């Protein structure tokens with residue numbers, strides 16, 4: 001028997017395929033909002049260690065991180081930029097990544113970033129380290145190793161420089177400053193998402209170099225070799241010393257060569273990140289393409 005059609009019966013149409021429902025972000029004005037407090041707490045190293053999270057400020061950094069596959073857990077943006085297409089793109093990406101997304105006032109943004117002129121988009125991401133064991137030596141170029149780096153600005157600048165020069169990883173040797181601190185992340189200008197970082201010790205570094213027959217070239221104020229004449233070879237390891245003490249004697253003794261950047265004038269040394277840039281670009285000179 002055929003079903004009788006009522007006058008309002010419309011012809012059957014299959015249900016439309018719709019995009020998943022996207023929950024509208026919450027608007028937060030209160031400085032005591034729990035998520036705002038949690039994000040502010042990430043300024044502390046112990047809180048970053050406890051949660052395994054860190055803050056990246058600025059739309060470019062957030063989009064770079066998402067593109068590189070880093071896991072976003074929270075996204076904050078200012079009311080003033082809520083309607084900008086780029087912000088909307090970040091919000092959509094955040095929501096589809098399952099992140100908590102909140103819109104906030106300027107006052108809240110300033111409180112989160114502890115700055116007068118804060119970035120208008122802030123992301124919270126999961127930290128990520130690579131391991132030496134997983135670093136295939138055959139696919140490495142120059143690996144930059146920093147022994148006991150203490151200054152977050154130096155560390156961030158070295159990571160940015162390593163990225164620009166095409167170095168394949170940055171090793172954080174011994175007791176170093178946290179690369180996921182706000183100042184270090186800012187100084188990387190997004191390169192933190194592009195260069196693998198590995199925490200290791202001096203013994204592990206030299207054992208890795210020995211196992212895979214990689215040369216370790218150290219930089220030292222008493223280096224016997226001019227950095228332009230050093231036996232650069234890839235893959236290889238470039239080892240930089242700490243800002244105050246330089247390379248420990250034990251590490252210097254184990255290097256295959258110690259190089260020096262010739263200097264004139266009164267300065268007794270160069271800033272660590274400047275020295276890394278000079279030596280690293282020299283080490284990679286034969287491989288850099290315009």
Ligand code: SAM
Pocket residue numbers: 219220221223239240241242243244245246247259260261262263269270271272275276
């Ligand atoms: N007082 C420290 C010393 O005696 O080594 C100075 C350390 S320097 C500020 C930090 C690091 O930058 C050094 O350990 C070295 O890796 C590198 N560096 C700075 N100037 C250098 C130079 N002229 N030649 C080679 N390496 C240099």
